[in-house]
Amino acid sequence: MTSPTPQQPHTAPGATGAPAATEEPPAYQETRIERAIGRGLARVSARALAPYQTAVIRIGFAGTWLLFLLREWPNRQELYGPAGPFDFTMVRQLLTGNHGFSLLLWSGSGGWFECVYLLALAAAALLMLGWRTRTMSVLFMVGVLSLQNRSVFVGDGGDNVLHLMSMYLVLTRCGQVWSLDARRARRAAAAGVPDRGPDSPRDLPGIVLWAVLGLALAAAQVAGAPGLTWFGHGPFPHIGWSLALWGLWAAHGLWWAVRRHAPGEPRTVLDTLTVLAHNAGLLVIMVEVCLVYATAGWYKIQGSRWQDGTAVYYPLHLDYFSPWPGLSQLLGGTGLSVMLITYGTVIVQVAFPFTVFNRRLKNALLVVMVCEHLSIAFLLGLPFFSLAMITADLVFLPTNFLTWFGGRCSALRRRFRPAGAPAPDRAAGRSPAEAAAGSGGDGPTLVG
Amino acid sequence: MQSYGDESRPLSALSLPSRIVIGTAASGIAVAVLIHLAMMFLHVAPSNTLSRQQSALISDYVYPEYEQNWKLFAPNPLQQNTAVQVRAHLRDQDGTVRTTGWTDLSARDGQAILHNPLPSHTQQNQLRRGWELLSGTLDAKNTPTGERGGMFARYFRRIVMLRMSGEWTRGGARVEEIQLRAQTTAVLPPPWSGEKISDRPVYRVLPWWRITAGDLPEGATNQ
Numbered sequence: 001m002t003s004p005t006p007q008q009p010h011t012a013p014g015a016t017g018a019p020a021a022t023e024e025p026p027a028y029q030e031t032r033i034e035r036a037i038g039r040g041l042a043r044v045s046a047r048a049l050a051p052y053q054t055a056v057i058r059i060g061f062a063g064t065w066l067l068f069l070l071r072e073w074p075n076r077q078e079l080y081g082p083a084g085p086f087d088f089t090m091v092r093q094l095l096t097g098n099h100g101f102s103l104l105l106w107s108g109s110g111g112w113f114e115c116v117y118l119l120a121l122a123a124a125a126l127l128m129l130g131w132r133t134r135t136m137s138v139l140f141m142v143g144v145l146s147l148q149n150r151s152v153f154v155g156d157g158g159d160n161v162l163h164l165m166s167m168y169l170v171l172t173r174c175g176q177v178w179s180l181d182a183r184r185a186r187r188a189a190a191a192g193v194p195d196r197g198p199d200s201p202r203d204l205p206g207i208v209l210w211a212v213l214g215l216a217l218a219a220a221q222v223a224g225a226p227g228l229t230w231f232g233h234g235p236f237p238h239i240g241w242s243l244a245l246w247g248l249w250a251a252h253g254l255w256w257a258v259r260r261h262a263p264g265e266p267r268t269v270l271d272t273l274t275v276l277a278h279n280a281g282l283l284v285i286m287v288e289v290c291l292v293y294a295t296a297g298w299y300k301i302q303g304s305r306w307q308d309g310t311a312v313y314y315p316l317h318l319d320y321f322s323p324w325p326g327l328s329q330l331l332g333g334t335g336l337s338v339m340l341i342t343y344g345t346v347i348v349q350v351a352f353p354f355t356v357f358n359r360r361l362k363n364a365l366l367v368v369m370v371c372e373h374l375s376i377a378f379l380l381g382l383p384f385f386s387l388a389m390i391t392a393d394l395v396f397l398p399t400n401f402l403t404w405f406g407g408r409c410s411a412l413r414r415r416f417r418p419a420g421a422p423a424p425d426r427a428a429g430r431s432p433a434e435a436a437a438g439s440g441g442d443g444p445t446l447v448g
Numbered sequence: 449m450q451s452y453g454d455e456s457r458p459l460s461a462l463s464l465p466s467r468i469v470i471g472t473a474a475s476g477i478a479v480a481v482l483i484h485l486a487m488m489f490l491h492v493a494p495s496n497t498l499s500r501q502q503s504a505l506i507s508d509y510v511y512p513e514y515e516q517n518w519k520l521f522a523p524n525p526l527q528q529n530t531a532v533q534v535r536a537h538l539r540d541q542d543g544t545v546r547t548t549g550w551t552d553l554s555a556r557d558g559q560a561i562l563h564n565p566l567p568s569h570t571q572q573n574q575l576r577r578g579w580e581l582l583s584g585t586l587d588a589k590n591t592p593t594g595e596r597g598g599m600f601a602r603y604f605r606r607i608v609m610l611r612m613s614g615e616w617t618r619g620g621a622r623v624e625e626i627q628l629r630a631q632t633t634a635v636l637p638p639p640w641s642g643e644k645i646s647d648r649p650v651y652r653v654l655p656w657w658r659i660t661a662g663d664l665p666e667g668a669t670n671q
Contacts, residue, residue, distance in 0.1 A: 041474055042459060075570045078610065083666030085574070085606035090599055100512035149512065153577050153603070154569045160516050167513065237509055269466045272459070273473050280477045287485050295492045295518035303523030310638055314525040317635045319558040320576055323567065335640035381567045 048278040051176035052402035053395050055130070057285070058174035060391025061165050062128035062140060064158070068384045069121050069147075076117055080150050082108040091150055095226075099233035100149035101241050103142060106225045116146055127169075130179020135209055137174065138248055141166040158385030161392060164288060167235065170248070171281025173274065178406065196263035206256065214249055282395075289392045290353035293369075297349030306346055309339030315380060323381035331379065345372065362396060369393050492518060531555060531631045532579050534608050537656070538621040545624065552631075553611060578604050579630065583652070590654045604628070605663040613668040622671040629653040 030038070048054075072079055082088040088108035095105055103116045120143025127136040144166040148159050155163075175181040185195065194200045221228055221242060229240035236244075255274075258266045305311035315321050316328035332338055348368050355361040370390050377386030459467060490499045491510045499506060531554035539545050553575055560571040582604045585597035592601040608626060616623050630652045637643040659670050 041471075045459060045470065045474065071566055072568060072570075075568050077666065078570055079574075081666065085578075085610055085665050086603055087606070087665065090603060093599060098512040145513070153581060154573045156569075156573055157518070157520060164514065164516065235513060265462060265466055268462065269469055272470050276470075276474055276477050280481045284481060284484060288488065291488055291492055292516075292518045296520050296522060299494075299519045299522035303525075305524045305527070306522070308641075310641055311521065311525050313638045314527050314635050315521055317529075318526060319529045319531075319554065320561065320572060323561050323564050325562070332638065335638065338638065378565070381561055381564065381572065383566055 044279045045272045045276055048173040048176060048275050050282055050395075050399070051173075052178070052399050052406070053397060054172045054174040054278075054282060055176065055178040056394045056397065056402060057165070057391055058130070058133070058137075058169060058172075059128050059178065060394060061162055061169065061388065062124045064384055064387040064391060065140070065144060065162055065166075066121065066124035066128060067387070068158075069117070069124065071384075077110075077113075079154050080104065080117065080147050081113050082110060084151075086151050086153065094152075095149060099227075100152070101145050101227045101234070102149040103146040104150040105227060106220065116143070119143055120147055130175040130181050132206065132209060133175025133179055133181050134173070134252065135206075135213070137166075137170045137172075138245070139213075141170050156382070156385055158382065158388040161292075161385075161388040165285065165388075165392065168281050168285045168288070171277050171284075173278045196259045196267060198260060200260060200263075202260075203256070210249070210252055210256070217245055217249065285392075285395055286356070289395060290356065292389075292392070293349045293352040297346055297352075300346050301350065306342060309335075309342045312342045312345065313338045321380040321382070324379065328379060344368075348372070356396060359398065363398060366393055366396055488514065488516075492516060528632050528634045529554075530576075530579065531633070532575060533629050533631060534612060535627055536612070536616050536623050537625040538616055539624050541620045546621075548616065550629070551612065551615075553608070556611070575607060578607050583630065586652075586654070590652065601657070602663060605657060605659065606665045606668070609659065609663055609668040609670065610665045613664070613670060617669055617671055620671075623659050625656040625658050627654060627656045 069076075078084045082104075091102070092105060094100075095102060103119075104113060106112065119139065123136050123139035123143045127133065127140045144162055148155055148163050188195060188201070228242045228245075230242045231238050232240045234240040234242075234244050255270055258270050300306040300311070303311065305314065313332045316332040322328045331341075348365055352362075352365055352369070355365050370393055373386040373390045373393070377383045459470060462470070487506055487509045490496075490502070490506050491514070493499065531552050533550040533552045533554075535548045535550045537545055537547055557571050557575055561567045564571075578600070581596075582592065582600045585592045585594050585600055587593045592598060605626065608628070609623070612626075613623060631649045632652070633649045634645055634647055636647050637645065661670075664670060
């Protein structure tokens with residue numbers, strides 16, 4: 001980050017969000033608008049914004065999905081398996097109609113299903129740890145889409161959040177801090193290993209991973225796997241999944257080659273393009289969170305129960321959403337508390353998208369919303385939905401808080417580290433992102 | 449491949465071709481972001497002038513991967529409990545046919561959720577959402593209709609057989625037919641509201657369905 005102040009949502013990249021130009025001796029005869037565009041472009045192409053926030057949501061979404069997959073491990077056949085209630089012929093019929101992408105459409109065998117489930121588990125775990133983050137974010141997305149599109153009728157709001165965010169995360173450099181990638185880069189920097197040019201390490205694991213994934217994709221392509229079209233239905237209209245996945249694969253290869261063999265201007269150009277994609281993805285994630293709250297709030301305002309202040313009473317008395325009936329009845333016991341929670345929920349949800357422009361108000365509402373989701377997790381028995389929503393909220397946390405939190409975690413870890421053992425994370429002290437950005441003063445400690 | 453260069457450098461220091469590439473990419477990304485966000489907004493916003501005019505374009509973009517619904521407990525929260533109950537015609541080994549009593553599958557889900565900090569999708573969503581899907585395709589005679597009606601009916605029969613076949617076939621009986629009914633009970637308004645509604649359950653009884661081999665998921669049997 002350029003400034004020590006927390007990253008503000010309104011400084012997120014935006015095509016329209018460029019600040020108005022202030023008085024400055026003009027170098028060229030540019031109009032105000034040209035200057036504004038120039039500044040905006042400089043800002044969103046200079047560096048990948050919000051490294052801590054994107055790391056937090058990476059850990060949060062991958063962790064939520066990982067815990068969910070582990071929780072459902074005993075039920076995986078029943079939920080997603082080829083011989084479960086929603087069997088292979090049904091999913092083929094459904095996905096042929098709506099063109100959803102799923103690896104599980106490629107084969108109806110039980111072995112293939114187990115492989116895909118394990119792949120989804122492994123990708124979630126590795127993305128959470130930040131090992132080969134950019135590659136794992138693609139595999140994470142493939143895992144999420146494959147399982148969720150396989151059985152859309154067992155999902156809920158939490159699955160929906162993960163579905164969207166798994167795709168948006170692919171665009172972001174979400175491993176800049178708090179990842180194994182960042183730790184590796186830091187150690188290499190401390191050891192004086194160049195990170196570019198012909199003398200930089202060849203990165204054998206990366207090459208192997210890239211080659212294996214390319215071969216796997218090629219094999220699927222040659223075998224005519226369903227869903228792998230070039231210009232058919234894909235992540236965007238007329239951009240098929242083949243084009244998208246091969247494009248990502250080629251981009252990874254190109255980045256490696258350019259870093260090693262063209263460390264000058266070509267690398268800078270590629271880096272800038274990556275930064276632009278990251279900042280665009282970050283903006284989309286933030287707006288998406290605002291859309292969730294805006295929709296949830298605005299539709300509630302139209303409901304008579306939310307107007308008369310009794311709405312919260314009803315979910316607490318639904319058999320499917322009251323794991324703790326005694327507690328639910330206690331909470332829904334007095335009219336005043338139910339009304340306050342009902343009105344408070346609507347106010348917070350409607351207000352949130354507007355408060356992102358005011359740091360203090362936004363942080364106060366974040367606390368309220370995280371608390372509300374924690375109670376939903378428990379009272380309504382929706383832990384994974386709540387975890388996904390809390391993670392989505394965290395993209396708006398201030399950087400100051402995140403670096404403080406990271407410092408606390410590092411301190412805690414050092415306390416439990418055996419005396420005398422080196423603390424490698426302290427070696428460089430700061431991530432490459434920060435070091436390059438030159439954020440001064442007491443460099444925050446990082447969690448490896 | 450994984451190192452993150454993040455040095456700042458002025459764009460003006462780059463050569464013209466590089467600046468053209470970056471400028472083009474930046475414009476393209478900006479346009480793509482605007483289109484994407486506009487589509488997401490029109491998808492979640494209430495039906496309006498623009499979304500009605502462009503409904504084909506929007507759904508082509510949004511479905512299937514960006515579909516979303518954030519009307520969480522809105523405009524009004526659900527105010528009734530629906531319990532799905534099931535019974536069967538069993539043919540015993542001696543050839544006699546008997547009818548079982550009703551089994552409340554939703555109540556079993558409720559028992560599994562009770563005091564459970566981590567309810568499974570199999571307990572919380574499978575039957576509940578399966579019934580929502582199925583009941584949406586039922587006509588006035590409670591027969592599934594439409595392209596998806598048959599699929600949802602078969603899906604639901606398989607959910608039922610997965611849960612019930614063990615109990616029904618324990619004594620060597622064969623499951624011939626099953627019947628579903630939904631019992632809907634209103635959640636009574638809070639005591640302080642003064643509203644009066646009936647909490648008498650309303651039943652929706654479906655016709656008998658024959659069980660075939662296609663209705664048996666892995667782990668279920670009809671005999």
